[in-house]
Amino acid sequence: MVEIRITVFSDFSCPHSYVTESGLRRIREPGLEIEYRAFELYPEPYPLPDRPLEPPEWEALKRLAEVAEIPLTEPGFVPRTTKSHEASRFAREKDCEAELRARIFDAYWIDGRDIGRIDVLTSVAEGVGLDPDELKIALDIDRYADEVAHDQDVARHLRVPGSPTLFIGTGASARVVVGARDARQLRHLIHDTARSWAQPPDDG
Secondary structure (H helix, E strand, C coil): CEEEEEEEEEECHHHHHHHHHHHCCCCCCCCEEEEEEEECCCCCCCCCCCCCCHHHHHHHHHHHHHHHHHCCCCCCCCCCCCCHHHHHHHHHHCHHHHHHHHHHHHHHHEEEEECCHHHHHHHHHHEEEEEEHHHHHHCCCCCCCCHHHHHHHHHHHHHCCCEEEEEEEHHHCCCEEECCHHHHHHHHHHHHHHHHHHHCCCCC
């Protein structure tokens, strides 16, 4: 398989992102590289909604999650996620970003914890072997705030329409996929993209 880079713009408060990232973690393909970018849906000073989704959309997403065997419960509140994205950048430097992201998603979408709280994030991080005190200091001093803000700027520049948005490939030829996808759907998209790249150009 050819090398494929997937850039994922997503937010921890987005159930579609939770389902999609859960699917991506189940894919084991040679040459697949995934880069995570912050796309906070409700940054300060925007007000938080009462719930992540309206009932009809929620029911449709629950059905997809059930088929994909992904546990999903409605927490009943929407957190700020800036610190979650900063924690993800911290974990990237420690080579365990995917693992921490999975735990943060689970903490909110399964356990209903407030992932906007630093104490919650340090507790979750300890579960993947990160130093909670080191992470707390990094979050307290906003060490990764500029990197997270830069992701938001990149998203605006690329006119990212929502969370999650995946860019499969790079440059002008990248395939843009928006919305929830399970592992089977993602695998099909990746293989289809790889096949299209492997085809010789049409000279006619």
